[in-house]
Amino acid sequence: MISIPFSGSKRNRYKEVKQIVQDQGYKKVYEAFGGSAVLSVNLFREGIVERAVINDYDRLFDLYPDYLDIKDNLIKKCLEAGFIKSNKRLNDTQREYLQSMIATIDEKYWRLLANNFVFSGKQTGTLKPSDFTYFHNDITTEKQREYLQTVQQMERVSMDYKEFLTEHYKDFDDTTIIILDPPYMNSTQKAYDNRYFFGLSATLKMLQMVKEMQVDFIFFNMIERDVIEVLKVFGFQDFKVSTRRITQTSTSSREDCLAYVRNQFS
Template identity: 30%
Template sequence: MKTYKKVPLPFIGQKRNFLKHFIPVLQQNIPNNGAGWTIVDVFGGSGLLAHIAKRTLPQARVIYNDFDNYAQRLHHNAATERLRQKCQAMVSERKNQRLTPATQSRLIAEIETFNGFVDVQTLASWFLFSGKQAKDWTDLKSKTWWNGIAQSPYAEADDYLDGLEIRQQCFTELLPEFAGQPNTLLLLDPPYVSTAQGAYANEQYFGMVQFLQLADKMKPPFVFFSSTKSELPAYVDYVCREQVGNWQVWEGCQKVAIKARLNYNAAYEDNMVWRFD
């Protein structure tokens, strides 16, 4: 099966920069190509973690919780490519240049009369300044647009989700089914607390209360992704030092950190934390 090292369609928060760390962690801790193991991508997002887990450990059962309905976007990949070509032909501004009001108005008219599926998240990646998000079409068309239209065509990616078991459940329903079960790895990449979540299916889906629910119910083995923007490292240091809450799950964790950048003047640190024993 083909292995994708980046997502076929744009998604805020995809973890492709962690793959060189994530793959060895899987290989070093799960034997026999994953035979007898279940891997649950609890906050599935773009499905990249689930996809890589299945390609790395093909004998494992891999569950992708497609809460944000990324599979639907992939299903309409051909329509998104048709719309990309139409929009590209209408824009004369240079790459990364702000669009004139006239160009933006023409594009909005074209999109609203387009005969096919309209993928708002992909459109936001074309027309909003780096790192900006839109919660829906009404929100997107009210913003200032820039020329960030993808230059390369979107290829068919029907095989991207091959081999995955797809669910669509809130993590509060999915986690109790699998947490603490033998040979079950939890992949935990929740929306970052206290950050913009407008690109997700439910922008109120994950706040501080939800994070505390997750922290209380999770058990090793797990791989957890987070960021200094949501203060996970500080939280882990605190609960282990004070021995409060479900602190034992964090004891002895390993961590790797990478620098990430939203745009030319906004950077932060992303973290991958894992524990298997």
């Protein structure tokens, strides 16, 4: 499989999702909360599904071509200045040089560049040039360019998830599966700005919507017992849950729960 630095923990669930799709014979996948869309990208790339539609809500892939060129140029300048890839912070002189270059780059690219230049614990928050203090991770762009080529062959839109599901509902049938990876309802446990996350109420509204659509779906969330409880509240009976622990820091981890729900057309 292929992935990009922003694929997160979902890349580790691809084998499970692939098995579900193959076993059940799904031919169309709709990913309502795209992000990197790593699951749909690989299902489509391997020819497992015939149609893959992703909701690139943040328009990540609109930025990607220019971001990759910016990254290549930035890496080139760093290497010319004697930077060596390391898990240790850059020295004062190198940090000053890097931050002076970052300050000249449009802020909309900072979040993407953070993977190579920002400590992992700070990459999800609001960034400023002084946060760019590292030179690490994969400094090439070949794999990301390959990933982008696949995305450009897929159907990609940018809209609210409710609009996305409503827009494509007419195409749903018994060969369709939806992937739902919303901002987690336990979002206060995550190191993110909570304005960008659902909370319980929005999660319940989403599940009500997909239940009425009578289409099978895969639902990701954080805590297994919470996932099971909310599925039961809506009367879902035919579902399987698989949970892993995801390492967050050297001293903490969290659950990552995948629920496969049969909600087929009657």
